[in-house]
Amino acid sequence: MTASVIASEPPRSPFALTDDQRALKETAGEFAAERIAPEAVRWDRDKHFPVDVLAEAGRLGMGGIYVDEQYGGTGLSRFDAALVFEELATGCPTIAAYISIHNMVAWMIDAFGDQRQREQWLPELCAMRSLGSYCLTEPEAGSDAAALRTRAVLDGDEYVVNGVKQFISGSGYSDVYVVMVRTGESGSGGISTLVIDGRSEGISFGPEESKMGWNAQPTRQVVFSDVRVPVRNRLGEEGIGFRIAMSGLDGGRLNIGACSLGGARAALERSLTYVGQRSAFGSRLGDFQALRFKLADMATELEAARTLLWRAAAALDAKDPEATRLCAMAKRLATDSGFNVANEALQLYGGYGYLSEYGMEKIVRDLRVHQILEGTNEIMRLIISRGLLESNQ
Amino acid sequence: MNIVVLVKQVPDTWSERKLSDSDHTLDRASADAVLDEINERAVEEALLAKEAHGGEVTALCMGPERATEAIRKALSMGADKAVHLSDEALHGTDAVGTAKALAKVVGTLESVDMIIAGNESTDGRSGAVPAMLAELLGWPQLTYARSLSLDGSTVTIERETDAGVTSVRAELPAVVSVTEKINEPRYPSFKGIMAAKKKPVSTLTLADAGIDAGEVGLSGALTQMVSSAPAPPKEAGQQVTDEGDGGTRIVEFLSGKNLV
Ligand SMILES: Cc1cc2nc3c(=O)[nH]c(=O)nc-3n(C[C@H](O)[C@H](O)[C@H](O)COP(=O)(O)OP(=O)(O)OC[C@H]3O[C@@H](n4cnc5c(N)ncnc54)[C@H](O)[C@@H]3O)c2cc1C
Numbered sequence: 001m002t003a004s005v006i007a008s009e010p011p012r013s014p015f016a017l018t019d020d021q022r023a024l025k026e027t028a029g030e031f032a033a034e035r036i037a038p039e040a041v042r043w044d045r046d047k048h049f050p051v052d053v054l055a056e057a058g059r060l061g062m063g064g065i066y067v068d069e070q071y072g073g074t075g076l077s078r079f080d081a082a083l084v085f086e087e088l089a090t091g092c093p094t095i096a097a098y099i100s101i102h103n104m105v106a107w108m109i110d111a112f113g114d115q116r117q118r119e120q121w122l123p124e125l126c127a128m129r130s131l132g133s134y135c136l137t138e139p140e141a142g143s144d145a146a147a148l149r150t151r152a153v154l155d156g157d158e159y160v161v162n163g164v165k166q167f168i169s170g171s172g173y174s175d176v177y178v179v180m181v182r183t184g185e186s187g188s189g190g191i192s193t194l195v196i197d198g199r200s201e202g203i204s205f206g207p208e209e210s211k212m213g214w215n216a217q218p219t220r221q222v223v224f225s226d227v228r229v230p231v232r233n234r235l236g237e238e239g240i241g242f243r244i245a246m247s248g249l250d251g252g253r254l255n256i257g258a259c260s261l262g263g264a265r266a267a268l269e270r271s272l273t274y275v276g277q278r279s280a281f282g283s284r285l286g287d288f289q290a291l292r293f294k295l296a297d298m299a300t301e302l303e304a305a306r307t308l309l310w311r312a313a314a315a316l317d318a319k320d321p322e323a324t325r326l327c328a329m330a331k332r333l334a335t336d337s338g339f340n341v342a343n344e345a346l347q348l349y350g351g352y353g354y355l356s357e358y359g360m361e362k363i364v365r366d367l368r369v370h371q372i373l374e375g376t377n378e379i380m381r382l383i384i385s386r387g388l389l390e391s392n393q
Numbered sequence: 394m395n396i397v398v399l400v401k402q403v404p405d406t407w408s409e410r411k412l413s414d415s416d417h418t419l420d421r422a423s424a425d426a427v428l429d430e431i432n433e434r435a436v437e438e439a440l441l442a443k444e445a446h447g448g449e450v451t452a453l454c455m456g457p458e459r460a461t462e463a464i465r466k467a468l469s470m471g472a473d474k475a476v477h478l479s480d481e482a483l484h485g486t487d488a489v490g491t492a493k494a495l496a497k498v499v500g501t502l503e504s505v506d507m508i509i510a511g512n513e514s515t516d517g518r519s520g521a522v523p524a525m526l527a528e529l530l531g532w533p534q535l536t537y538a539r540s541l542s543l544d545g546s547t548v549t550i551e552r553e554t555d556a557g558v559t560s561v562r563a564e565l566p567a568v569v570s571v572t573e574k575i576n577e578p579r580y581p582s583f584k585g586i587m588a589a590k591k592k593p594v595s596t597l598t599l600a601d602a603g604i605d606a607g608e609v610g611l612s613g614a615l616t617q618m619v620s621s622a623p624a625p626p627k628e629a630g631q632q633v634t635d636e637g638d639g640g641t642r643i644v645e646f647l648s649g650k651n652l653v
Contacts, residue, residue: 023586023589027581069584076583
């Protein structure tokens with residue numbers, strides 16, 4: 001007689017979340033549902049940047065999600081962060097996205113700063129008692145960021161900074177500005193990164209831009225006129241600033257993709273409820289097969305994008321050499337799918353989708369910019385194709 | 394100030410809750426299980442007391458293996474350690490049996506100054522366990538607290554019931570039960586979540602806690618559930634369109650029900 005088959009546990013799915021991850025996701029989801037979602041439409045309408053809610057998020061550990069615990073961070077992985085940002089964005093993509101930018105700033109200081117710099121800025125940033133802004137784009141240098149012209153000229157043990165940064169999220173409110181400046185020759189090799197205090201003399205801010213979406217966070221120019229910045233505020237060596245800026249963006253792209261997933265998921269969930277309640281031609285909307293198929297496609301697109309995003313996040317955590325390319329792919333897919341799904345969800349709401357009151361058009365407006373910033377989706381294709389062609393040689 | 398908080402895992406009030414056909418006990422597998430909301434407030438109150446007066450917070454839970462999730466939630470909010478009384482033989486224990494079992498477990502713990510519980514659970518809603526536990530321990534009971542303050546060796550609460558609000562004080566050790574008005578529970582911080590799994594949880598069987606199996610479980614229960622039926626589905630209400638006679642029609646409706 002042969003032995004009977006022993007009942008065994010099914011193999012663990014590589015996509016299964018741990019207890020910790022489920023708890024993190026649940027907390028971020030509850031925070032989004034209770035502290036963010038109920039106010040999101042009002043904040044958008046009033047162009048209100050809720051710094052008090054950000055401080056509360058900071059107390060929970062959302063200000064330095066993947067920053068070293070020694071400096072007040074939470075020490076989690078990029079994968080964990082992707083879960084958190086998707087949940088936060090179900091409450092409001094704009095707030096979630098600002099928290100992402102803030103985290104990118106904190107991480108750059110953690111990753112490239114020395115001990116003194118980390119001690120100086122990170123505890124306050126991690127608690128979100130001070131806020132951070134990432135300053136790369138200029139009026140004449142967007143996609144081609146390496147063409148930036150903001151100059152930092154050495155004068156004794158200080159740099160004198162002159163120039164204009166464009167489209168800076170959080171500016172005016174932020175305390176800590178991580179600024180890419182030109183210290184050397186033209187091109188990417190002549191760029192350095194300075195951490196500049198928002199109260200420095202000579203720093204000023206343009207008016208708040210009037211925007212299609214992302215109204216719950218300010219976007220302004222930052223103008224530097226003879227701003228004196230101590231040399232000890234430079235992150236790393238001179239000339240590595242472009243590398244610092246780009247490595248910050250790998251994680252930033254994952255987060256912004258996750259924000260699109262969260263916003264779109266919220267829109268999809270609402271439309272599911274809506275088609276169950278609304279009737280036309282004597283049937284529930286949800287009984288029309290055309291709409292059921294549409295919903296099936298929306299759910300599929302989101303799941304596909306999420307799966308790629310998780311894969312890219314795991315690659316970044318594992319320092320996989322493919323990580324940059326995967327992050328670009330994930331950002332492209334998640335932000336395109338996220339926008340499309342939200343837009344379809346609005347369509348399912350009919351005319352009500354177009355009214356502000358229902359919150360659907362706000363999600364669409366918010367998600368639109370995710371296809372543009374942190375590198376446009378054309379630039380994502382540039383990065384992906386570059387890798388493809390190189391690896392084929 | 395060493396505080397024990399009683400925590401219970403209950404089916405999420407948002408999910409559909411069912412009783413099992415065979416013994417009319419709660420079908421715990423059919424619904425999402427969460428830490429009872431009122432217990433989150435009890436944990437919060439214990440943490441506030443600890444933050445003000447020092448000491449330790451111990452979460453005490455009686456429940457099936459799966460209740461570890463509720464325990465984790467209490468630990469991630471900031472409780473220091475937990476005791477989990479878990480034994481197959483506890484299935485079907487009634488309120489008296491629960492109080493007896495909990496009293497035994499409290500007896501195994503060192504220097505407890507105060508026990509905080511929710512005034513009732515969202516599933517069973519007997520609302521009796523905290524008082525029974527106090528009785529069994531011979532401690533004063535301060536129930537239905539909407540606020541709590543500690544002063545050296547005494548605890549004072551504002552007790553709120555349908556009859557009004559009274560201020561009640563007792564010497565420690567005491568049992569306090571809190572209502573949902575007492576506070577807004579904190580979110581567990583990310584660090585708290587990560588720290589929770591490293592905190593000590595001691596799991597006790599009936600034998601470990603010295604509990605007589607005859608006093609608990611379905612067979613030991615002093616009360617017995619004889620039958621149960623699902624709540625009848627809600628019927629659509631009657632809609633009245635106001636055509637100038639709205640007031641009259643409301644009065645007609647109310648007097649038809651002998652309400653006016
Ligand atoms: C609301 C908002 C917030 C922002 N926040 C920040 C911030 O906090 N910090 C910061 O530094 N920046 C920020 N940005 C800037 C953002 O990153 C840039 O807008 C973006 O990188 C594009 O640059 P650009 O606007 O100059 O467009 P351009 O670079 O001028 O591009 C115009 C168009 O040409 C396409 N294009 C450009 N080059 C190529 C190419 N080689 N191949 C194919 N297509 C190409 C682009 O994809 C785009 O469609 C923000 C922008 C917005 C709108």
